[in-house]
Amino acid sequence: MNWEMVxxxxxxxxxxxxxxxFSGSATAFGAPPNQQANEVDLALPGVLPVPNRxxxxxxxxxxxxVGANIAPRSWFARKNYFYxxxxxxxxxxxxxxxxxxxxxxxxxVEGVRHxxxxxxxxxxxxxxxxxxxxxxxxxxxxxxxxxxxxxxxxTEPVMRSAAEAVAYARMLxxxxxxxxxxxxxxxxxxxxxxxxxxxxxxxxxxxxTRCEIKNLNSFxxxxxxxxxxxxxxxxxxxxxxxxxxETRLYDPDRDETRSMRSKEDAQDxxxxxxxxxxPLCVDASWIESERAALPELPEALSQRLQHTLGLSAxxxxxxxxxxxxxxxxxxxxxxxxxxxxxCANWVTGELAAALKREGLEVAxxxxxxxxxxxxxxxxxxxxxxxxxxxxxxxxxxxxxGVADAIIAAQGLSQMSDLAxxxxxxxxxxxxxxxxxxxxxxGKEKVFGFFVGRAMKATGGRAxxxxxxxxxxxxxxxx
Amino acid sequence: MxxxxxxxxxxxxxxxxxxxxxxxxxxxxxxRAHHQNETLGCFITxxxxxxxxxxxxxxxxxxxxxxxxxxxxxxxxxxxxxxxGWLTTCGSxxxxxxxxxxxxxxxxxxxxxxxxxxxxxxxxxxAMGSSNETSFYGKVRNPWSLDHVPGGSSGGSAAAVxxxxxxxxxxSDTGGSIRQPAALCGxxxxxxxxxxxxxxxxxxxxxxxxxxxxxxxxAADLAWGLGIMADYDERDATSVxxxxxxxxxDFERPLTGLRIGLPRQYFGSGVDADVAQAMExxxxxxxxxxxxxxxxxxxxxxxxxxxxxxxxxxxxxxxLSRYDGVRYGWRAQQYGDLQEMIGRSRAEGFGAEVKRRILxxxxxxxxxxxxxxxxxxxxxxxxxxxxxxxxxxxxxxIMGPTTPTPAFPFGAKTEDPVQMYLSDIFTIxxxxxxxxxxxxxxGFGAQGLPLGLQLIGPHFxxxxxxxxxxxxQQVTDWHxxxxxxxxxxxxx
Numbered sequence: 010m011n012w013e014m015v016x017x018x019x020x021x022x023x024x025x026x027x028x029x030x031f032s033g034s035a036t037a038f039g040a041p042p043n044q045q046a047n048e049v050d051l052a053l054p055g056v057l058p059v060p061n062r063x064x065x066x067x068x069x070x071x072x073x074x075v076g077a078n079i080a081p082r083s084w085f086a087r088k089n090y091f092y093x094x095x096x097x098x099x100x101x102x103x104x105x106x107x108x109x110x111x112x113x114x115x116x117x118v119e120g121v122r123h124x125x126x127x128x129x130x131x132x133x134x135x136x137x138x139x140x141x142x143x144x145x146x147x148x149x150x151x152x153x154x155x156x157x158x159x160x161x162x163x164t165e166p167v168m169r170s171a172a173e174a175v176a177y178a179r180m181l182x183x184x185x186x187x188x189x190x191x192x193x194x195x196x197x198x199x200x201x202x203x204x205x206x207x208x209x210x211x212x213x214x215x216x217x218t219r220c221e222i223k224n225l226n227s228f229x230x231x232x233x234x235x236x237x238x239x240x241x242x243x244x245x246x247x248x249x250x251x252x253x254x255e256t257r258l259y260d261p262d263r264d265e266t267r268s269m270r271s272k273e274d275a276q277d278x279x280x281x282x283x284x285x286x287x288p289l290c291v292d293a294s295w296i297e298s299e300r301a302a303l304p305e306l307p308e309a310l311s312q313r314l315q316h317t318l319g320l321s322a323x324x325x326x327x328x329x330x331x332x333x334x335x336x337x338x339x340x341x342x343x344x345x346x347x348x349x350x351x352c353a354n355w356v357t358g359e360l361a362a363a364l365k366r367e368g369l370e371v372a373x374x375x376x377x378x379x380x381x382x383x384x385x386x387x388x389x390x391x392x393x394x395x396x397x398x399x400x401x402x403x404x405x406x407x408x409x410g411v412a413d414a415i416i417a418a419q420g421l422s423q424m425s426d427l428a429x430x431x432x433x434x435x436x437x438x439x440x441x442x443x444x445x446x447x448x449x450x451g452k453e454k455v456f457g458f459f460v461g462r463a464m465k466a467t468g469g470r471a472x473x474x475x476x477x478x479x480x481x482x483x484x485x486x487x
Numbered sequence: 488m489x490x491x492x493x494x495x496x497x498x499x500x501x502x503x504x505x506x507x508x509x510x511x512x513x514x515x516x517x518x519r520a521h522h523q524n525e526t527l528g529c530f531i532t533x534x535x536x537x538x539x540x541x542x543x544x545x546x547x548x549x550x551x552x553x554x555x556x557x558x559x560x561x562x563x564x565x566x567x568x569x570x571x572g573w574l575t576t577c578g579s580x581x582x583x584x585x586x587x588x589x590x591x592x593x594x595x596x597x598x599x600x601x602x603x604x605x606x607x608x609x610x611x612x613x614a615m616g617s618s619n620e621t622s623f624y625g626k627v628r629n630p631w632s633l634d635h636v637p638g639g640s641s642g643g644s645a646a647a648v649x650x651x652x653x654x655x656x657x658x659s660d661t662g663g664s665i666r667q668p669a670a671l672c673g674x675x676x677x678x679x680x681x682x683x684x685x686x687x688x689x690x691x692x693x694x695x696x697x698x699x700x701x702x703x704x705x706a707a708d709l710a711w712g713l714g715i716m717a718d719y720d721e722r723d724a725t726s727v728x729x730x731x732x733x734x735x736x737d738f739e740r741p742l743t744g745l746r747i748g749l750p751r752q753y754f755g756s757g758v759d760a761d762v763a764q765a766m767e768x769x770x771x772x773x774x775x776x777x778x779x780x781x782x783x784x785x786x787x788x789x790x791x792x793x794x795x796x797x798x799x800x801x802x803x804x805x806x807l808s809r810y811d812g813v814r815y816g817w818r819a820q821q822y823g824d825l826q827e828m829i830g831r832s833r834a835e836g837f838g839a840e841v842k843r844r845i846l847x848x849x850x851x852x853x854x855x856x857x858x859x860x861x862x863x864x865x866x867x868x869x870x871x872x873x874x875x876x877x878x879x880x881x882x883x884x885i886m887g888p889t890t891p892t893p894a895f896p897f898g899a900k901t902e903d904p905v906q907m908y909l910s911d912i913f914t915i916x917x918x919x920x921x922x923x924x925x926x927x928x929x930g931f932g933a934q935g936l937p938l939g940l941q942l943i944g945p946h947f948x949x950x951x952x953x954x955x956x957x958x959x960q961q962v963t964d965w966h967x968x969x970x971x972x973x974x975x976x977x978x979x
Contacts, residue, residue, distance in 0.1 A: 048589050052809040054582065055569045055591055055688040059724050087805050089852070091829050098808020148825070150813065279852035281861060284694035284802050286724050 010247070011211035014239045015219075016174045016204055017166035020181055021159045022191045023135070023199040024067045030134040030158035031058030031101060038197045042140075046152035052096035057285050060085070060132075064158040067190035068108045068132050069291060069299045071160060074188050074306055075127055077112025079296050085132075085286045089279045094137035094150050102161075104280040107131035108289060109160075114184065115308055116176040125177045126165040132289075133159050160190070166205065166216060171235040175228050178202055187307050187332040201226045206238045208246065217242070218252040222259050222266050234259035238266050310335055318349040327357045333372040344382030347389050355385060359402055376405045384412040391472055397421050421470065430475060433466050434459075434483050448484050459484070490515060491651050491969045495560060495703065495711040498654060502549055502559040509549065509559030513542040513603050516561045520606060520652045528627045529647040531566050532574045533606040541603040548601055557715055558601030563653035565644050566607040567614055568699070569688040570594050577690045578610040578622040578640070581810045581817045581836030591688020592720045593657060593699050600715045605653050609643030612838045613807065614664055614692040616640050617910045620901055621840040629672060630970040631936055635894040638668030641702065645672035648702045649937075651969055655703045655712050659689055661696045662795050663889075663914025666926035669702050670889035670939020673928045675956065675966055676702040677709045680947050681921035682727035685720030691806040693799035694725075696918040705966050706927060706956035710734035713949060729947065737954030743777035745955065748882030752788040753913055759892040761932035766888050769929045769940045769959070773886075776958055781882045785874045790867050791916040792908055797851050797864035798919075803841075804848025810836060843904065872920040879945045884955055887913055889926040889939035913941060923949045927956045928965035937965070 029036055032049035049056045072079045086104035109130035116123050137155035141148050162181065168174045182200055186193035193200055207219035222238060225231040237259075242252050255271040305313075307329040314325040328338045334356070341352045360381065364371060384401055387393045393401060393416065404415050415421070437459060438445050448455040459480050464471055493501075501507050517535050524530050538561065545559035569575050569587035571594075576582045590598065598604075611621040619627040619642025627642040629635040630650040637646040641658035645668035648656050658665045660678035669676030677700050684699040691697060701712045711734075719728040747770065754763065770780060812818035812832025819831035837845070851860035878885060890910055900907040917924040922943055929940035940959075944952035960966050 051814055053569070053589070053815070054575070054577065054585065054587075054690040054809070055686075057687050057723050059722060089805050089808060091808065091811060091826070093811070093813045093825055093829075096809060096814065098811060099805050277854045279805070279849060279854075279857075281801060281805070281852050281857070285691075 012208045012239075012243045012246075013211045013213075014169060014171075014235070015166045015207045015209065015216055016168040016171075016235060017219075018164050018168070018174060018177060019203040019205070020162045020178065021135075021201050021203075022071075022162060022181075022185050024064050024158040024160055024190055025192050026061055026063040026067065026158050028061060028063075029156035030061050030064055030132065032156050034156065036157050038194075040153055042149065042151035043153060046137075046155060050096065050152050050156045052098075058101060058283070060286065060289065061158055064132060065108070065289065065291065066295075066299055067158075068130065068160055069296055070188050070190055070303055071130055071162070071185065072109035072112060073296070073300050073303055074184055075109075075112030075114055077127060077130070078110045079291055080106055080108050080110055081291055081293075082106070083108040083131075083289045083291075085283045085289065086280045087283050090276050092136065093148065094139045094152070094155065096137065096152060096155055100134060100136065101283055101286075102133035103131035108291070114177060114180050116173065116180050118170070118172050118176045123167075123173060125173075126167055128163045128165050130160050130162040133161060135159050160185075166207070166219075171232045171239070174204060174235055175232045178228055178231055183307055183331060188303060189332075195226050198226060202231050204231060204235055204238075206235055206242070207252070208239060208242045218254050220252065220254065220266075221256045223256055223269065225259055230259055230261050233261070233264055234266055237264060241266065304332070307332075307335070314349075314353075318353075320350060320353050324353045324357055327361070328353060331371075333370065337371050337374065337378050340378035341382050341385075344379050345386055347382060347385045351385055351389060355381065359399065363402075363406055375409070376402065380405050380409075380411065387412055387416060392416065393421065394469065394473060396469060427475065427479070430463075430467070430471060430479055431483075433463055433471075434480055437462050437466070438483065445484065456480070456484070490519065490654075492967065493654065494705060495557075495654055495708045498560050499556050499558075499711075502545075505549075509542040509545040509603060510539060512559065513538050513561045513605065516605055516653060519650075520647070523650060523652060526628060526633065527630060527646050527650055527652070528609055528625050529643045529650070529652055530563070530606040531576055531578070531609050531622075531624045531643070534573065537572065538603055538605055541598070545601045545603060554601040555715075556600075556711060557597065559603065560601075560655065561603045561605040561653060562597055562712075563605045563608050563644060563647050563656040564594065564597075565641055565656065565658045566610055567659050567690045568594050568657060569690065570604065570607065573604070573607060575607065575690070576624065577614070578612040578624060579836065579838070579841070580623040581833075582690075583623065583817060585816055587688075589688065592685035592718070592722065593689065593716055596715050596718055597657075602715070608641070608647055608656060608658075611640035611642065611664075612841050613690070613803070614640040614659060614661055614697075615803070615840050615844055617663070617667055617907050618895070618897075618900065619643065619668070620897065621838055623838060626897060629894050629936070631673060632894065632934065635896055635936065636671065636899075638671035638890075638894065640664040640668075641676075642668050642672075644702050645669050645674055645676070648672070648674045648704065649970060651704075655701060655708060657699060657716070658702050659692075659697060659699050660914075660918065661692050661698075661799060662918050663911040665700045665702060666889050666914050666917075666924060666939065666941060667911055669926040670928075670941075671894040671937065673931075673937025673939075673965070673968060673970075674702050674704060675706050675709055675925065675927045675960075676700065677713060677925045677949065677953070678917065678923065679713065679717060679949055680727075680923040681918075682725050683717050683729075683923070683947065683949065685718060685723045685726050687720050687722040687726075691802075693802040694806060695802060696795075696799060698918070705960050706925070706953050707735075707738070707960070709925070710738070710950075710953045710957070713953070717949075727947075732950060734950050734953050736950050738957050740954060741777055742773065742955065742958050745773070745776075745778040745884065746781050746882040747773055747778050748781050748783040748878050748885040750783050750785040750788065750878070750885060750887055752785050753887030757891050757912075758888055759932065761893065762888045762891065762938055765930035765932075765938040766886075766940065770886065772959060772962060776962065783878045783881055783885065785871075785878060785916065787867065787870045787874050788912075788916050791871055791919055792912055794864045794867045794871065794919060795911075795915045796847065796908060797860050798868065800844040800848030801851050801861050801864075802848065804845045804852065807837075807841065807845055812836070840904075868919050871916055875916070875920040875922060875943075883944075884948075884952065885943040887941050889913060889941040893932040893934065893936035893938055917943055922946060923952055925952055925956055927959065928968070929963075930965055931968075937968075
């Protein structure tokens, strides 16, 4: 039997706010335990939550970016359960009526485009962390993370392969970092996925029983976990068994998922509207001001690069891989009237290679967009050949400076003095009469010999086009 | 000066004219409290040293002619308000070791005004009770009759003011917890509009109903204190920003033409004859002052108790989840794993009534019951609110008995929770509607126990409400009566 896999993803995106979802504590990563937990985070008696306006703005921006409906009125609800690192004994989340409803994200897998429908995105607060090591039989609790704002983004069960799920996760990651609502740091847990996986016989419309795999904090783990889970469920079904609805955990060391808790011991969270908070009201003017602050989105920019600037889909993809790449490229275009394709070639070629070599992010590139623009202007106007341009680039990379100054100091500009070039050619023809004769006898290959010699004689500064033309004219002349 | 008969204004004048110092005044009250607490049980915590530090600071401000109307005046605070450096128990064993590291907004307001914290008053555990019998710290006795309850949950504050152990006491009201004990102890009490007083630092029972308020002998004293207490606080999302208000603004306004709404449902059977008689006399007094009676209807008022006992426990079951023995509060000595630690700590830390409400609340929020109980109760709550809003189209103030009966003896209702719950039948609707309301002394029953008149106003109508109460207190002296028990009144 052919089995089809059905995947839906729930992604917890940690919002890049200064303070927590409902308290004034800082959200920075890596502070010593419990140093970023105030009376509200500790859930002392009597404390109250106040929603973080910045976090709401992030949710609005996300909703706009995926074409979702922004609820003018949404509710915070309490999700009740006991856990030592959940200080209030409930998590403030959104249940009925989340702030972001619907929307979609475009992905492309092996050249085929899909639209991944979103169910919702809602605001909630993170829990703290239980530390089970280092305490000699006791557990420690670190509440620094407690109350950190999260946007949980939920898709419909519309993905059909691990590759699609990973493509969606990557696109989502690009989007949330692009619009600046998340730092995207997966190691620190700023972006983590739960995957709902089920299988069904090819052609069946009803969904199979799903398992939820929790806390996948890398694209690779996401892919492996889904693949393992698919194989596990298929094996189970083909062996005559059935899938039990449960929550599973992926163990990267063993590359397998294992059961955490089954639906039978699933808790009743007793959701109800949080009476400490008023309905969350978002008016049209707030939405419009967030829309105005939204940068051009990656997909739109990619289309513009292809259709107005004539870049290839491949280059457009590379240049919109992240906000930083796009910003670099757009800044480069802004610097002057340099050919967009030439710019694209350099950014995706020379610059990308150099950055990769040194393991640097484009945002901290040693050669700034204005430096590169200065260099490319000289390529465009013919002052520099491609080869010379690379030399100047290397100097800019190593030593900094301005292209024009480097060209002048090192005498690297192409010879544009036709008379001087003619002199070089004349001299070569005098020195190599046999080769001249050979060429005139029809041996075209000898042409290359003269180009090489001329370049050598000019220290590579001859303009190749000019040299070609002049050489052909002189050699042909009897 | 006779502490039995002194208003806050007189105390403030005495402090300003240096007739006595805040230290002297505080010591006098502390002495009374110390002597009588063993009998009355009003205070869970008295800490004279801390009180006197504040009194000395107040005296310094007064010496520089600084400070405000409350500077140097001792105030008793219900033990529901977190008070930095003070044990803050909320009447529970669960918080028997909890010294608050921060001040509730209400405490901050009084501290900044120069008030002296006299002590923390006894209360029903987590404000759940109508007789103060659920406190882990023992019963509070009604100063008018020591074998009767003072009411609850703010029984300690009410009894302390009644016995004049404090000139002013903070309290809180979720279903009547200010008005009912005020009525039973013969003092004046005000529950402000929901959102008028910050709930930050006031330990939550039922968040959508809880509201901090005050008790004092007279309406004028309450107006004095409410000016300090009422304040917008950005740390409480349900706090309402309003322009500063003078709560004395209507005190000189005659009551001519005041329309007093009398809900049919508050004068039916079940109301004690003495109570009905006292209400009638109070209303005649108001008529003499120029007010007119208007019969009104609150058709859903019989549903207020059942609605309240769905919503309040639902919120409480969640609000009290934080008491898990992990970070502070009571932790069981013996336990195996984490779940057991949490379970046992809660089993040992909470009393029976609190457990009853947590269980009720968890039940009505459970899958399969949520719609039938919680959602349905929310719908009826809106109907009850509508009733009040419609009533206020016909009248300016609603009046009726605060309670159907005077104080009852200890143990009379402890075996039957529903009977206990019904003692709040006239007060609960106000919380469901978020309205301001008062209870003021309006006479005594056959056994010499005080009776309370309830006044209910439209949202943010506290100034008018206080004035209406004040005009009555100008022509009556019920609020000046002090129980014989405490009438010996030491002098300073």
